[in-house]
Amino acid sequence: MKNQFVVNVIHRPEMVPEYAEKVTGHGKEENISRKALLTESLDIFKTQQAIAHKNGIKTTIQMTYASLFNDEAVSLAKEHHEKYGDEIALTLLGLPCKEFREKYKTKDFCIWMFSMEDKKEIVRDVFGKFYDTFGFYPESTGSYYMDAELTNFIKEEYPSVKCAVATCWEEGPKAYHTCNNSWYTLFDGGPWAPWIPSKQNTHAPAADASEDSGIVAIPHLSRDLIACYDGNGSNFGTHPQNVLRGMIYDSKTWEYPYLYNLIDQYRNLARFNNGYAYNMMFVGPGWMNKMGRWEAPYELLLKSYEDGMAYYGKLKKEGKLIDMTMSEFADYYRKKKTYTEPECALWDDILYGSEKELFWYTDPYMRACVNMDQGGAIVDLRPYAAKLNWPVGIGTKHVQDASYPFLIQEKYRAGYFTHYAGEGTIRSAKVTHNGEEVDLALCRTKAHFSEEIIDGRKNRVLTLDTVDIEFADLTCSVQTKVYFEEGTGRVAHERKVVKMSDPTASVSLNEYIVACYGTTEYPEDMTPVRLVIDGEEKQEIAYEYKCREAAETGAKSVYALIPPIETKVSLDVERKGEAAVSGYIKEGYAFSPMFTLGYTTQMKEGEVVKTWLSLEKAN
Amino acid sequence: MAQSGKGKLNFRCPSCFMRDLDIDMFYDKDKKQYYCIRCQYTGTEEDVLAKNEMARFRYRAAMKRFDFGLDDMEWGADGND
Numbered sequence: 001m002k003n004q005f006v007v008n009v010i011h012r013p014e015m016v017p018e019y020a021e022k023v024t025g026h027g028k029e030e031n032i033s034r035k036a037l038l039t040e041s042l043d044i045f046k047t048q049q050a051i052a053h054k055n056g057i058k059t060t061i062q063m064t065y066a067s068l069f070n071d072e073a074v075s076l077a078k079e080h081h082e083k084y085g086d087e088i089a090l091t092l093l094g095l096p097c098k099e100f101r102e103k104y105k106t107k108d109f110c111i112w113m114f115s116m117e118d119k120k121e122i123v124r125d126v127f128g129k130f131y132d133t134f135g136f137y138p139e140s141t142g143s144y145y146m147d148a149e150l151t152n153f154i155k156e157e158y159p160s161v162k163c164a165v166a167t168c169w170e171e172g173p174k175a176y177h178t179c180n181n182s183w184y185t186l187f188d189g190g191p192w193a194p195w196i197p198s199k200q201n202t203h204a205p206a207a208d209a210s211e212d213s214g215i216v217a218i219p220h221l222s223r224d225l226i227a228c229y230d231g232n233g234s235n236f237g238t239h240p241q242n243v244l245r246g247m248i249y250d251s252k253t254w255e256y257p258y259l260y261n262l263i264d265q266y267r268n269l270a271r272f273n274n275g276y277a278y279n280m281m282f283v284g285p286g287w288m289n290k291m292g293r294w295e296a297p298y299e300l301l302l303k304s305y306e307d308g309m310a311y312y313g314k315l316k317k318e319g320k321l322i323d324m325t326m327s328e329f330a331d332y333y334r335k336k337k338t339y340t341e342p343e344c345a346l347w348d349d350i351l352y353g354s355e356k357e358l359f360w361y362t363d364p365y366m367r368a369c370v371n372m373d374q375g376g377a378i379v380d381l382r383p384y385a386a387k388l389n390w391p392v393g394i395g396t397k398h399v400q401d402a403s404y405p406f407l408i409q410e411k412y413r414a415g416y417f418t419h420y421a422g423e424g425t426i427r428s429a430k431v432t433h434n435g436e437e438v439d440l441a442l443c444r445t446k447a448h449f450s451e452e453i454i455d456g457r458k459n460r461v462l463t464l465d466t467v468d469i470e471f472a473d474l475t476c477s478v479q480t481k482v483y484f485e486e487g488t489g490r491v492a493h494e495r496k497v498v499k500m501s502d503p504t505a506s507v508s509l510n511e512y513i514v515a516c517y518g519t520t521e522y523p524e525d526m527t528p529v530r531l532v533i534d535g536e537e538k539q540e541i542a543y544e545y546k547c548r549e550a551a552e553t554g555a556k557s558v559y560a561l562i563p564p565i566e567t568k569v570s571l572d573v574e575r576k577g578e579a580a581v582s583g584y585i586k587e588g589y590a591f592s593p594m595f596t597l598g599y600t601t602q603m604k605e606g607e608v609v610k611t612w613l614s615l616e617k618a619n
Numbered sequence: 620m621a622q623s624g625k626g627k628l629n630f631r632c633p634s635c636f637m638r639d640l641d642i643d644m645f646y647d648k649d650k651k652q653y654y655c656i657r658c659q660y661t662g663t664e665e666d667v668l669a670k671n672e673m674a675r676f677r678y679r680a681a682m683k684r685f686d687f688g689l690d691d692m693e694w695g696a697d698g699n700d
Contacts, residue, residue: 002695178639180657232639247636247674248681257684268687294629294641295671320694353679 003270003277005321007312008218008329009052009059010165010282013045013073014094015066042072044285049076051306053084055313060087060140060326062165064094068129078134087325089140090130091165093284095122110184112145112402115394119150127158137161140326144168144220145187145402147392148202148213155214163330165282166202166217167191170228172403173412173520178232188519189382189404191362192225193269193278193343194218194333198364203404204384207364207487208339211387216330222266222279225347225360229369229380230411236351238262238279240304241287244296248351254300260311261350267320272344272449272460276336278329281308340364340487344460346449357446359462359482365489366615367404372447375440376464376480376493378427378613379410381515383567385489385615403519405565412521413594416441422592423514427613429495431478432508433471440480440495443467447482458486466498475501483610492574494610497603505604511573511611512598516588517565523593528563531585531595539585547589555583558597561618568618573599574610581609623647623654626664633670634660 015038052059061080067073080086092111101107104122108114114122131137137158142165146154154161172188190203198204198211206212224236235246240259243249249256263279270277287293288301296304315321324332342363349356357372362384369380382404392402406412407425414424416439428441447462462482469476477499483492495509518524529543535555541548559570573581579602586596599611623645632655635642644653644660644667654661662670675681 002693004696005694174639178641180640180642232641245641247671248678250682251668251672255682258678258681261683261685264685264687264689267689270692292628294631294643297628318694319696320689322696348685349680350685351678351680353683 001275003275005267005270005277005279005315006329006332007057007278007321007323008280008282008326009057009309009312009323010062010280010326011045011048011052011059012062012064012091012094012284013042013067013070013076014064014285015041015070015073016094016096038070040290041285042070044288045073046076047288047302048283048285048305049080049086051309053080055309056316057309057312057323058085058325060089062089062091062093062140062142063130064091065100065126065129066094066097068126068133069097069099074133085325087140087327088134088138089326090126090138092123092126092141092143092146095126110145111143112147112150113184113393113400116149116391119393120153123150123154123157139163140330142166142218142220144171144185146202146217147402148197148200148389149391151197151202151213151215152199159214162215163326164215164217165220166197166215168220169223169233171233174231175233178234184400186400186519187402189367189406190219191217191343191367192219192223192345192360193362194329195343195362196337196339198387200387200389201384201404203367203382204387205362205364206339211364212339216333218278218280218326218329220282222262224262224351225345226349226356226358227351229358236262238266238281238308239283239287240308241283241293241296241301244300244304245294247295249304254303256304256307258351259304259308263311265347265350269345272346274341281312342460342484342486344449346447346462359447359449361460361484363484363486365487366491368484368491370447370462370482371410372464373444374416374426375428375443375445375467376447376462376482377416377441378408378491378513379415380406381408381427382406383565383569383615386566386617388566401519405517405519407515407517407562407567407569408513409518412518413516418592423588423594423596425514425516425594427493427513429493429512430510431469431476432510433474433476433505436471438469438471440467440478443469443478445480454483454485457488460484460486473502474505474507476507489615490612492610492612494608495603496608497605500605503605506602508600509603509609510598510600511571511609512596513569513571513613514594514596515560515569516594517562517567524564526588526593526595529595530561531559531587531597532561533558533583533585535583541585541587543587543595545590545593546587548587549584551582551584553580553582555581555599558583558585558599560585560595560597563618566617566619568616569597570614570616571597571599572612572614573601574612575601577607579603579607620648626653630664630667632658632660633662633667633674634658636671637674
């Protein structure tokens with residue numbers, strides 16, 4: 001099988017580049033019609049196009065509203081379409097210009113934040129202007145974020161649209177924080193690689209044709225799946241100037257091997273996705289400002305773009321890269337992927353030298369992150385199974401907050417470690433012997449990826465290297481395997497006691513999930529949550545922060561209902577042998593606004609216990 | 620002159636950068652000093668550049684080129700469509 005590495009390069013002639021007015025215009029009264037600004041903006045676009053073409057890379061030209069009023073920009077787009085096969089598309093970024101402000105009487109510029117009424121008017125205006133200019137409607141569009149209602153409207157009015165830039169991976173509270181709480185792109189929780197958005201929620205991929213929004217979505221930038229989850233997303237992506245923003249270069253030699261490592265690690269994802277890998281570069285003109293950007297002078301900004309594109313060009317010449325326009329990619333993706341096929345990424349640290357390893361998984365039912373540095377614990381979990389309807393923009397409950405809610409988020413709701421008291425969100429297990437307890441989250445290991453058919457279903461399997469747990473009088477070797485079952489919303493952790501220093505000994509296993517819900521760093525109201533044990537009799541705790549617990553031997557399942565995010569999360573156990581299993585539920589308290597679901601059992605050498613976590617929609 | 624402006628380049632505060640904050644600094648011409656309006660950092664250009672080097676301490680692998688074994692994989696247009 002040949003592997004395919006597909007690349008999209010996108011340029012936008014943004015006549016008033018983000019940052020440029022703020023940066024170059026410092027000390028001047030705001031004037032977004034300044035001739036110098038417009039001239040420079042177009043020059044940057046021309047430079048970007050020339051660099052791509054010099055390296056044999058075709059581009060998608062995403063015309064901005066402002067550029068549709070500029071004859072030279074329009075003429076260039078037509079010329080490059082004819083000469084190089086570039087796609088002429090339309091972005092909903094770059095709205096700010098004199099014409100837009102006069103017409104809409106606002107300085108808002110993020111399409112997802114407008115009221116639905118305004119979204120419709122702006123889309124009709126922008127698409128109409130595009131049609132008047134080029135004589136056809138675009139096949140590709142996008143913004144930093146495209147909410148489902150916006151996408152559905154566009155697809156209904158303009159069926160030609162088949163591809164859109166629809167989210168920016170993990171651009172949420174972390175990016176907001178980095179910008180001194182002044183950059184309102186709050187959309188954590190989406191896929192990092194292309195997907196088919198559902199009609200109900202952009203982040204959540206469609207499970208079948210009935211949920212299909214009709215477009216293929218691509219992320220705004222291909223980002224580092226370790227660095228971006230921990231820090232500022234805008235420092236760690238296949239965006240050369242973002243790498244400079246992160247100061248990830250040698251300040252004397254102007255070298256940045258990290259950029260090439262990042263592209264290569266994206267190529268490496270072909271190993272986990274049936275030979276397909278994707279990467280994109282989308283640098284707005286504000287990042288190649290003649291005045292420089294932060295510490296980086298223009299010469300370095302330019303060099304980094306030339307070098308990044310030259311690497312793409314080299315790979316293409318070697319037959320290792322296929323450049324496509326966005327609409328070409330949409331056609332390719334539709335042929336390549338099925339609805340339920342997940343996107344997988346076993347991702348290594350290529351920046352900090354920690355040797356950490358994460359596994360990211362996305363399908364129509366969940367997005368999950370497994371951390372091998374924490375023994376295979378799930379440290380981030382988004383219940384896509386709920387396909388949560390979450391309108392955003394003025395007039396909705398979520399004007400800016402477009403994130404898909406989490407059940408587990410180790411950065412916003414702690415993970416294994418908490419200060420002083422309480423628990424953080426995590427899906428892990430504890431092994432206990434003679435009063436000593438070890439959480440597998442403290443057992444660092446590595447994983448091996450495979451695909452297996454089990455009971456007629458495809459599973460993506462992580463097999464973790466065995467860890468040796470040392471108690472005072474016993475050494476216990478445990479192997480973890482994690483099974484993601486395709487098309488069901490189920491993920492299992494299987495623990496096998498491979499060996500014990502005393503073969504007659506037994507240990508206690510406690511499989512658990514600590515969870516809550518939210519989109520930000522701050523706690524939500526937990527009182528709608530209900531915890532249930534489904535056993536001989538049904539036991540239920542309605543959440544009141546009272547620290548209550550319940551347990552039952554032989555419980556069929558334990559689950560939580562979380563009405564604010566229309567989600568049911570449950571655990572159940574597959575266990576051979578005579579040892580009993582006991583299911584339990586735990587309410588939290590005000591200082592620890594979480595809930596816990598779990599199972600306990602005894603294990604001996606050679607025994608295996610498999611605990612399934614399931615996600616379902618529950619209204 | 621009372622008002623501050625931007626320097627020749629648009630330096631960020633190195634102290635804030637190390638806590639994942641991008642804050643533009645302003646330049647006081649009289650004192651020949653960059654200063655942060657959010658935290659208490661002040662420094663000359665030379666000091667800012669030195670602190671920027673310090674900020675790179677966490678990128679232990681930034682200058683290493685990784686080998687993912689990609690040359691052992693077969694690449695091309697005729698994939699597993």
